[in-house]
C-alpha cells in the first residue's frame with residue numbers, strides 16, 4: 001500500500017553546477033588563482049579586495065574555457081552578452097556584490113545525454129561569474145576569519161531544466177558533466193576540493209499535473225551527499241504532501257547536514273535576499289564572433305564518448321574490458337598546478353591524464369597487464385593510503401619498468417606491489433631507476449638457478465611427512481611446501497615456478 005502511494009508521485013530535479021575554470025589567473029583581475037595548499041590571503045590583488053578605484057578587466061582565457069564548455073554541451077552561444085551585479089553581503093565578498101550574467105548569459109539551450117541511462121538533459125543556460133572568498137569561523141577566538149585566495153576566481157554556472165527524475169539520473173548527470181568538463185580541460189571538476197559544487201532543486205508532483213514547489217539544497221560537494229540529500233528531501237516533501245491534512249511544500253533554500261544525512265532549512269522564500277541585480281557599469285558587452293567560436297570548436301579535445309569508443313576499439317580486442325575502461329576514464333587526476341587555459345591543445349594529455357598514461361604504457365606491453373596495474377594495484381594501494389589518483393606518483397617510464405620486471409618474471413607480483421607501495425610512500429625522484437630500487441630493496445626474484453632448487457630441496461627436507469602425503473596422492477599438501485619456500489625467500493619466489501620445481505623434485509624421489 002505504502003509503495004503504491006509513493007509511486008503516485010513524480011520526482012523532479014534540476015541542478016545548478018558551479019564549476020571553477022582551470023585558469024591561471026582570476027576572472028577580472030591578474031592575481032593568480034590559489035591552490036588549496038596556499039597560505040590564506042596570499043593570492044589576491046587590490047581588485048579582489050575591493051580597493052576603491054580598481055576596475056575589472058575580463059580574462060579572455062576564462063572566456064575561452066567557458067566557450068569550450070558551452071560547445072561541449074551543445075549550447076547556442078550568444079554573440080553579445082553582459083555582466084550584472086548580484087548584491088549580497090558576506091565578509092568573504094568585500095565589494096558587496098558578485099559579478100555574474102543574470103539578464104543575458106553567454107550560452108543557452110544546450111543538452112547533455114546521459115550515456116548509461118540514455119536520458120537527454122536540457123541545459124537551460126550557462127553564465128560566467130566570480131567565485132567568493134572563504135570565511136572560516138574560529139571557535140577559539142570566536143571570530144570569523146576571511147581568506148580571499150578564491151575571491152574573484154572564474155566560474156561558470158551550468159543550469160539544467162528540471163529534467164531529471166531520480167537520484168540515479170542526478171548522479172549520472174553530475175558524473176558525466178564532471179568527466180566532460182575534465183576531458184575538455186575546462187575544470188579539475190574536483191568536488192571534494194570545491195572546484196565543482198552543485199545546488200540541487202527537488203520537487204514532487206503527481207504524474208500529469210503541473211510541477212510542484214522546489215526546494216533548493218545548496219552547495220553539495222559529493223555525489224553521495226547529493227543522493228542522500230535528494231532522498232531525504234523526497235521523504236520530507238512526501239510527508240508534507242501526504243499528511244492527514246495535506247499541506248503545500250513551501251519554497252526554501254536548504255543545506256545538507258553531513259552528520260545527520262538530512263537537509264535543513266537555511267531560509268524560506270519570504271527571507272530570500274533581494275539581490276538587486278543591475279548591469280555592471282564597469283564592464284562592456286562580451287562579444288563572441290563566429291571566428292572566435294570556430295577557433296575554439298576546431299581545437300576541442302575529444303569528448304569522453306569519442307575517447308571511450310577509441311579505447312574500446314583499440315584495446316577491447318586485446319582483452320581489456322569495457323568496465324575497466326570506464327574505471328580508467330573516471331580516474332582523471334586533479335592537477336595540483338593551476339592550468340593556464342589559454343593554451344588549447346587537442347592532445348588529450350592535459351585533460352584525460354589517466355588515459356594518456358595508459359596509452360603510453362601500452363606501447364609494447366600487454367594492455368591487460370597495464371590496465372590491471374593502474375585500476376587494481378595502483379588504485380587499491382592509493383585507497384588504502386587515503387590518497388587520490390594521480391599520474392604524477394611515478395613517470396610512465398618507471399611504471400613501465402615495474403610492469404616489465406613482473407611480466408618477465410624478474411619480480412613476483414607481490415614484490416611488484418611492495419615496490420609500488422614503497423614508491424607511493426617515499427616518492428622517489430622521477431629519474432630514480434626502478435630496477436636499481438628493486439635490487440636495493442631486495443625484491444628481485446630468485447631465478448631458475450641452483451639457489452632456487454636448493455631452497456626447494458630444503459623445503460622437502462624440512463617437511464618429510466608433507467612430502468610423504470604428496471607422494472601418496474594428496475596434492476593439496478604441496479601448498480604447505482610452497483608456503484615454506486615463499487616464507488623462506490621473503491616472497492621473492494615465484495609461486496608457479498616453485499610449484500613445478502617442487503613437483504619435479506618430488507616426482508624424482
Ligand SMILES: Nc1ncnc2c1ncn2[C@@H]1O[C@H](COP(=O)(O)OP(=O)(O)OP(=O)(O)O)[C@@H](O)[C@H]1O
Nearest residue numbers: 012013014015016160161162201202203211212214
Ligand atoms: N519545480 C521544480 N522542481 C525542481 N527543479 C526545478 C523546478 N523548477 C525549476 N527547477 C530548477 O531549479 C533551478 C533554478 O536555477 P536558476 O539558476 O535558474 O535560479 P535560482 O535557483 O532561483 O537562482 P540562484 O542561481 O540564485 O540560485 C534550475 O536548475 C531548474 O531546472
Ligand SMILES: [Mg+2]
Nearest residue numbers: 016157159199
Ligand atoms: Mg542559479
Ligand SMILES: [Mg+2]
Nearest residue numbers: 016199201216
Ligand atoms: Mg539556485
